Amino acid sequence: MAVFLLQRLAAFIVTLLVASLVVFLVMEVLPGDPAALMLGVSARPDTLAALRSEMGLDLPAAQRYLLWLGGLVSGDLGTSYTYGVPVWELVRERIGLSLPLALIAICLSTLIAIPLGVLAAARHNKPADVGVMGFTQLGVAVPNFWFAILLILVFAVHWQVLPAGGFAGWDAGFWPALKTLLLPAVALALPQAAILARVTRSSVLETLGEDYVRTARAKGLTRRAALWRHALRNALIPVVTIMGLQFSFLLAGTIIIENVFYLPGLGRLIFQAIAQRDLIVVKDLVILLAASVVAVNFIVDLLYAVLDPRLRGGGHAG
Amino acid sequence: MPGDIGPGEALAPAWREYWMRGRSSAGFVIGLAVTALLVAVALVSLVWTPYQVDVMDIPVKLQAPSAAHWLGTDQFGRDVLSRLMAGAVNSIAVSLVAVGIGAGLGVPLGALAAARRGIIEEVVMRFNDFTFAFPALLSAVMITAILGPGAVNSIIAIGIFNIPVFARLTRGASLSLWQRDFVLAARVAGKGRTRITAEHILPNIASLLIVQMTIQFALAILAEAGLSYLGLGTQPPAPSWGKMLNEAQTLMYLAPQLAIFPGLAIMGTVLGLNLLGDGLRDLLDPRLRRLR
Amino acid sequence: MTLLSVRDLCVTLETPEGPAPILEDVGFDLAAGGSLGLVGESGCGKSMTALAVMGLLPERAVATGEIVFEGCNLLALPEGALCKLRGRRLAMVFQEPMTALNPVKTIGAQVAEGLRWHLGLGRGEAEARAVKLLDRVGVPRPRFAPGLYPHQLSGGQRQRVVIAMALACDPALLIADEPTTALDVTSQAAILDLLAEVAAEAGLALLLITHDLAVVWQNTRSMIVMYAGRVVERGGTHEVFARMAHPYSRGLFAASPGALDAVLPPGRRLAAIPGLVPDPLHRPAGCVFAGRCPRAAADCLPAQPAERRLAPGHAVACLHPHLEATPA
Numbered sequence: 001m002a003v004f005l006l007q008r009l010a011a012f013i014v015t016l017l018v019a020s021l022v023v024f025l026v027m028e029v030l031p032g033d034p035a036a037l038m039l040g041v042s043a044r045p046d047t048l049a050a051l052r053s054e055m056g057l058d059l060p061a062a063q064r065y066l067l068w069l070g071g072l073v074s075g076d077l078g079t080s081y082t083y084g085v086p087v088w089e090l091v092r093e094r095i096g097l098s099l100p101l102a103l104i105a106i107c108l109s110t111l112i113a114i115p116l117g118v119l120a121a122a123r124h125n126k127p128a129d130v131g132v133m134g135f136t137q138l139g140v141a142v143p144n145f146w147f148a149i150l151l152i153l154v155f156a157v158h159w160q161v162l163p164a165g166g167f168a169g170w171d172a173g174f175w176p177a178l179k180t181l182l183l184p185a186v187a188l189a190l191p192q193a194a195i196l197a198r199v200t201r202s203s204v205l206e207t208l209g210e211d212y213v214r215t216a217r218a219k220g221l222t223r224r225a226a227l228w229r230h231a232l233r234n235a236l237i238p239v240v241t242i243m244g245l246q247f248s249f250l251l252a253g254t255i256i257i258e259n260v261f262y263l264p265g266l267g268r269l270i271f272q273a274i275a276q277r278d279l280i281v282v283k284d285l286v287i288l289l290a291a292s293v294v295a296v297n298f299i300v301d302l303l304y305a306v307l308d309p310r311l312r313g314g315g316h317a318g
Numbered sequence: 319m320p321g322d323i324g325p326g327e328a329l330a331p332a333w334r335e336y337w338m339r340g341r342s343s344a345g346f347v348i349g350l351a352v353t354a355l356l357v358a359v360a361l362v363s364l365v366w367t368p369y370q371v372d373v374m375d376i377p378v379k380l381q382a383p384s385a386a387h388w389l390g391t392d393q394f395g396r397d398v399l400s401r402l403m404a405g406a407v408n409s410i411a412v413s414l415v416a417v418g419i420g421a422g423l424g425v426p427l428g429a430l431a432a433a434r435r436g437i438i439e440e441v442v443m444r445f446n447d448f449t450f451a452f453p454a455l456l457s458a459v460m461i462t463a464i465l466g467p468g469a470v471n472s473i474i475a476i477g478i479f480n481i482p483v484f485a486r487l488t489r490g491a492s493l494s495l496w497q498r499d500f501v502l503a504a505r506v507a508g509k510g511r512t513r514i515t516a517e518h519i520l521p522n523i524a525s526l527l528i529v530q531m532t533i534q535f536a537l538a539i540l541a542e543a544g545l546s547y548l549g550l551g552t553q554p555p556a557p558s559w560g561k562m563l564n565e566a567q568t569l570m571y572l573a574p575q576l577a578i579f580p581g582l583a584i585m586g587t588v589l590g591l592n593l594l595g596d597g598l599r600d601l602l603d604p605r606l607r608r609l610r
Numbered sequence: 611m612t613l614l615s616v617r618d619l620c621v622t623l624e625t626p627e628g629p630a631p632i633l634e635d636v637g638f639d640l641a642a643g644g645s646l647g648l649v650g651e652s653g654c655g656k657s658m659t660a661l662a663v664m665g666l667l668p669e670r671a672v673a674t675g676e677i678v679f680e681g682c683n684l685l686a687l688p689e690g691a692l693c694k695l696r697g698r699r700l701a702m703v704f705q706e707p708m709t710a711l712n713p714v715k716t717i718g719a720q721v722a723e724g725l726r727w728h729l730g731l732g733r734g735e736a737e738a739r740a741v742k743l744l745d746r747v748g749v750p751r752p753r754f755a756p757g758l759y760p761h762q763l764s765g766g767q768r769q770r771v772v773i774a775m776a777l778a779c780d781p782a783l784l785i786a787d788e789p790t791t792a793l794d795v796t797s798q799a800a801i802l803d804l805l806a807e808v809a810a811e812a813g814l815a816l817l818l819i820t821h822d823l824a825v826v827w828q829n830t831r832s833m834i835v836m837y838a839g840r841v842v843e844r845g846g847t848h849e850v851f852a853r854m855a856h857p858y859s860r861g862l863f864a865a866s867p868g869a870l871d872a873v874l875p876p877g878r879r880l881a882a883i884p885g886l887v888p889d890p891l892h893r894p895a896g897c898v899f900a901g902r903c904p905r906a907a908a909d910c911l912p913a914q915p916a917e918r919r920l921a922p923g924h925a926v927a928c929l930h931p932h933l934e935a936t937p938a
Contacts, residue, residue, distance in 0.1 A: 018444075029464060141536070141589035143543050143560075146581035149567055153574050164570075211709035217666055218704075219724040219775065220697030222689070229723075233714050252455035256544055260567070270456070271548065274463040282460070289456060309759040310713055 004311075008301050012294050019290045020072070020283075024065050027279045055081075072287065078280045082273075087284045090269060097167055098258070098265035101181050102250055105188035106243070112193040114239070117200025121235075122227055124205060132197060139194025144253055148187035148260040155183060165262040184261045188253045192246050199242045200235065207231040237307050244300030248293045346597025352590025360406040369397035371404045372555050380573045389579050392562070393569055398576065401557040402583050408469065408558045409587065412551070413538035415473045417531055420480020425527065427481065428488025429519060432496060433511045442489065446482040455544060462550040469558075472551040476541045480534055487530055491523040525602040532595035536588045543584050559584050613642040613815050614663065614783055618675035621658050621667065623890070630890040632658050632671070633839045642782065645809065645816040647826030647847065649862070650836035653887055656819045657705075659836075660787045663817070664702055665692040680782065698728045701776035703805070705788040707768035711760035717744065717771045718756025724778040743774040747804060766797030770804065777808055784809060785817045790825070802829055823866045827851060832923070835859045838887050838898040841917075845924030855920055855931035857903045858883070863936065897928070905930045 035051045036043065052058050056067065071078055077087035120132035156164035162183055168176040207213065208231050216226040254267035262268075266285060273281035305311045368388070375395035383390045389398040431439035449457070458475035465471040495501055495518070504514050545551035546560030554561060559580040566576035621633040633655045640646045648656050661667050663677055665684055677684040680699065684692065704710040711720060721743055722736035731739065741756055747770040749763075760768055769789060776784055786805055790798035806829050809816045818830055826833050826847060834844040835856060843856040854860045861883040885902035888894060894901065896911040903910070909929055917927045 026460060026464065137589060137592060138585070141585045141592060143540050143547075143563075143581065143584050143588075145544060145547050145560075146563055146577075146584060149563060149570070149577045149581065152567075153570060153577060157570055157574060211704060211706055212712040214666060215704060215710045215772070215775070216712070216723075218664055218696055218702045219778075220693050220695070220727055221723075222693050225727075230712050230715075234712070255455060255459060256548060259548060271459060274459060286456065286460070308714060310761045 005301070008298055012298055015294050016287065016291055020069060020287050021065070023283050023286045024061075024068065027283055028061060068283065072284070077284045080273075080278055080281050082276050082278045082281075087281050090281065091266065091284070091288065094264060094266045094269050096170060097181075097263055098254055098267060101185055101188070101254065101258075101263070101265060102247075104181060104185040105192065105250060105253075106247075108185055108189035109193035109196055109246075110243070112189065113196035114200050114236075116193075117197040117239075118204055118227070118232065120197070120201040121204035121208065122224070129201075132201065136194040136198045139190050139197075142190065144187050144191050145256050145260050147190055148184065148257055151183045151187055152260075165260070167263050167265075180261075180263075184257050184263060187260070188250060188257050191253070192250060195246065196239065196242060200239050203235040203238045204231055207235040210234070233307060237304065240300055240303050240307065244297045247296040251289050251293065343597050343600060345593045346601065349590050349593030349595070349597050352586060353594050356406055356587050356590065357410070359403050360410050363400075363403035363407055367397075367400035367403050369400045371400050371557055372396070380569070380576075382573075382575060390573070390575055392576060393565065393573075398562075398579055401562060402559070402579060404557040405559045405562065405580065405583065406587075408552050408556065409539050409542055409584075412469055412473050412476070412542045413535050416476035416538045416542075417480055417534050419473070419477030420534060421484045421527065421531055424481040424484025424486075425488045425520075428485040428490075429492055429515050431485065431489045432492030432519070433515050439489070442485055446486050449479065449482045455541065458541065458545060459548070459550060462545060467550045467553060469552040469556070472542060472545045475545070476538050480538070483534060484527070484530065487526065488523065491526055492519050495519050495522055525598075529595055529599045529602065532591055532598060536591035536595065539584065539587050539591070611642050612639050612678075613644070613680065614640040614817070615678040616659075616663070616676070617678070619659070619662060619673065619677060620675055621655070621662055621671050621673045623668070624670040624672075625891070627891055631839060631893065632890055633662070633673075636675075636836070636839070636841055638834050638841065638844065640783070640815050640817060642815055643813045644832070645806075645818065645830040647830035647833035648817065648819045648836060649821065649823060649826050649833060651821060651862075651887060654836045655839040656821075656836055657787050660702065660785045660817065660819055663783075663785060664696060664700060665689075666696075694728075697724045697776075697781070698779045699782050701779075701781040701784050703769070703772050703776050703784065703786040703789045706792050707765050707772055708792065710772050711768055713760055716757050716759055717749070717754075717763070718758075721756070721771065721774045721778060724775060728779045740774070740778070743778055744771065746808070747771070747774040747777070748800075749774070764797075765793050766801060769793060769797070769801050773801075773804065773808065777812065780812065781814055783815045783817065785819070787819045788821070789818075791821070805829070823863055835862065838893060839890065840898060840914075841927065842899065843926045843928075844917075845921075849921060849924045852935060853920070853924070853932075854936045855924070855926040855933065856899075856928045857905050857930075857932065858899045860932060860936070861902075899928075905932075 035048055035055055035057055039048060039051060049058075056064060059067070068078070075088070077091070079085065080087050080090060083090060116132050116135070120129040123129045152164045155162040163180050166180060168180045170177045204227070208227065210231070213226050213230050216230045217223070221229065251267070254265060255271055256267070257263075258265045258267040259271060266289070270282060270285040270289075272278075273285065373396065375391070377395060378387070378391050379393055379395040381387055381391040381395075387397050387399070389402065391397055392401070427442050431442040457479060458472070461475040461478065462468075462471050465474065492515075501514060501518050504518055509517070542551055542558070543560035543563070546558040547564045549561075549564065551560060552558035562580040563577060566573070566580065569576055616639075617637045619633055619636040620631065623630045623632050636655070636659055638646065638648075648659060650656050658667070658671070662673050663679070663684065665687075667673060673685055675685065679695070684695070687695075711717070718737055718740050721740035722731075722733070725731045725736040725739055726733070729736075737756060741751060744750065744754065744756060749767055749770045754763070754767070760771070763771065773789075784805070789805065790801050793801060802825060805816065805818075808814075816830070818825065820826060830847050832845065833847045833850055834841050835850075835858065836842065837858050843850060843854070843859045850859070854863055865882055883902055888898060888901065894911070896913055897903070897906070897915050900906040900910040907930060915927050915929045917925045918931075919925045920931065920933070
């Protein structure tokens with residue numbers, strides 16, 4: 001287990017290094033001189049040169065890459081060209097929106113998907129199963145931004161019970177802030193829930209066919225008890241894998257959903273930074289997102305050990 | 319996976335039998351019908367639409383659906399149905415080329431990785447792992463940001479992120495085929511790796527690839543819509559479903575119906591393609607049927 | 611006293627190609643505390659018979675006939691009542707100890723589960739009894755803590771755990787479906803000895819399913835031979851071995867490996883039965899074994915041969931049975 005974790009940790013670091021290199025190179029290719037963008041077209045050449053050297057833009061690429069990497073490791077993310085504030089501050093501000101949003105979405109999708117998937121498997125080929133499968137087909141096919149617009153139409157335009165966009169901020173109080181995150185979270189959660197429900201269903205169906213479920217039934221457990229006590233925990237192992245993989249889709253979803261709801265989160269920040277050629281912000285955020293994806297999958301590996309004693313090590317007795 | 323199919327059989331699959339079985343699966347029939355309808359609508363729109371797609375007619379702007387304009391008009395008085403029909407061409411073209419890029423580069427890479435193993439395989443697979451750490455949409459946003467927004471650039475962005483999908487699938491399926499007796503027999507007979515790949519490996523994974531292409535096609539439709547919605551894909555005035563939704567969002571209080579139809583078009587298309595893909599998979603691999 | 615009485619048991623499986631008869635008119639009796647061996651090639655319906663008695667047939671299977679256990683017909687019982695019998699009065703040991711245990715639960719908890727479920731014992735009491743049971747079946751503490759997981763045990767040890775689970779609630783009938791097939795030779799004998807021991811000790815009836823005649827010879831008082839979903843020969847184990855009447859039984863006997871040394875002459879050669887078991891969808895109208903039978907005649911083909919008594923407690927379903935003693 002320890003060896004396994006060390007291997008994963010090494011892979012984690014290598015992936016991030018490669019990611020940082022690629023992001024850096026991509027940003028090098030990106031047209032547009034940030035210094036020129038900051039000063040505008042009428043800037044005098046000598047001011048431009050001064051700013052370029054101040055920003056370190058005149059250094060060789062390799063040196064700039066190492067400087068940037070060193071900054072990342074020591075927690076100095078640099079200063080945004082367009083906002084003029086440290087990137088770290090921008091991130092801190094917006095993570096307070098994006099992180100809760102992602103967490104609510106994950107919780108929602110799990111709470112919807114796992115019961116639905118289990119229900120469908122328990123009622124295999126019965127109306128409930130057909131209904132759940134129909135829901136998942138729809139959920140996968142609906143573009144999340146359109147679903148978001150529909151939610152706005154129903155809850156903000158028609159019933160006017162929830163805001164159509166914007167973020168109240170946590171200073172406004174827990175409930176008002178939560179209210180503004182509710183529709184975006186639902187919009188993010190739907191496609192995830194649809195995929196997760198399918199995976200849960202087929203995983204539970206598969207485990208229900210396992211010998212140990214038959215053993216449990218031979219002990220006298222009812223179908224339902226055998227499902228809950230024996231099949232479910234085994235069935236959750238692949239479900240957790242998919243949840244880890246979904247995290248990256250969730251991040252991608254936030255870019256679009258935060259735009260639909262005009263939420264000042266990380267997704268919208270990165271989108272705007274790309275549009276404004278705020279390269280340092282883009283570089284930092286991409287690495288941050290990639291790191292969080294890899295980190296989540298690292299946590300998933302740890303969860304395996306909780307769910308599956310076979311991975312916990314401990315050799316044969318006797 | 320193409321079960322126990324020998325090389326000869328795979329080259330002459332029992333299409334007639336598939337068709338007979340396919341007719342009994344509701345999902346497959348619906349998927350096929352929806353996909354056929356979509357293609358038909360797109361083809362028709364190339365020669366005829368109820369109104370001209372780009373002609374503005376301000377006096378009839380933001381009309382509700384009526385006999386004259388079946389799905390109403392937008393903020394410039396353009397006919398929504400006509401724009402949806404033309405948008406279908408856009409969606410299909412972008413997705414088709416993007417999946418073509420993905421399969422055209424991914425399949426050879428995957429086949430190469432499986433045939434050569436060693437360092438080539440390592441490089442291909444590490445590239446795969448790496449793209450997996452990046453949300454595809456984020457990467458697409460970055461690529462379109464570098465290349466500038468537009469339909470062609472969104473094709474490239476979506477296409478690039480289809481490459482690892484096909485590379486991974488092709489490698490995985492090919493690897494097990496390389497261990498099979500009929501491939502070993504071909505190797506003993508002195509055939510080269512390229513020839514074996516062309517004659518034995520690819521025909522046997524063709525059905526698998528067709529299913530995956532259908533599914534990736536659906537995902538590409540969604541991705542194209544997302545990029546156009548963000549303003550990074552097809553540029554106005556060319557009609558695209560995603561852009562129509564973006565414009566509709568600002569008019570939500572005035573004309574909520576504008577936000578309905580493009581979404582329904584996207585959903586219907588993706589649903590149809592997914593049903594078709596699932597149906598094909600069931601047909602080509604009946605052993606998996608139980609779990610779906 | 612008869613504990614289990616199976617009459618005219620037919621099981622049909624729904625397949626995409628149509629209904630397939632898996633069992634046809636299977637019948638047998640098992641006395642309380644008795645032992646019955648059920649022997650035949652794989653695919654002959656032995657396991658289906660066991661699952662039918664347990665009420666655990668696959669969903670696509672339909673069973674008709676009667677399975678009377680302790681006076682009530684199990685096939686007519688609702689699922690809830692069956693659950694109260696399973697694990698309590700009826701217990702089963704499966705073929706594959708590697709997969710029969712839940713990989714994410716400790717062996718102690720899995721043995722204790724039946725006690726808690728049927729007897730309503732608390733966790734502590736149930737686990738204390740589980741420790742005793744594990745001790746009885748030869749998985750004792752402290753070498754084998756009840757907190758171990760199945761993957762930490764060998765196949766033989768796991769099968770002992772499965773037996774402990776089956777014994778937990780003092781059942782009246784223990785069905786063992788090929789309990790040693792998946793084990794290595796040394797564990798096989800030990801597990802069979804253990805089964806015989808605990809059955810005698812608790813006075814429970816043993817229904818032993820196997821493809822191995824030697825296992826039947828060593829462990830059961832009576833036996834039935836099954837072929838293609840039907841009973842072809844039945845009787846006391848000693849009677850049947852002494853005078854095997856059905857050509858299939860003799861073929862099986864001739865094909866048995868060395869463990870039958872006690873009853874077989876040294877240096878004998880193994881003989882395979884030519885041909886294949888007929889597919890359930892295409893079984894012949896007449897005797898199911900006729901196609902492979904060296905003694906088949908024209909009268910075997912039109913109809914199933916009825917069972918005929920050769921001696922008290924020995925019957926055969928064959929028109930041309932061997933009447934001489936089994937060649938030694």
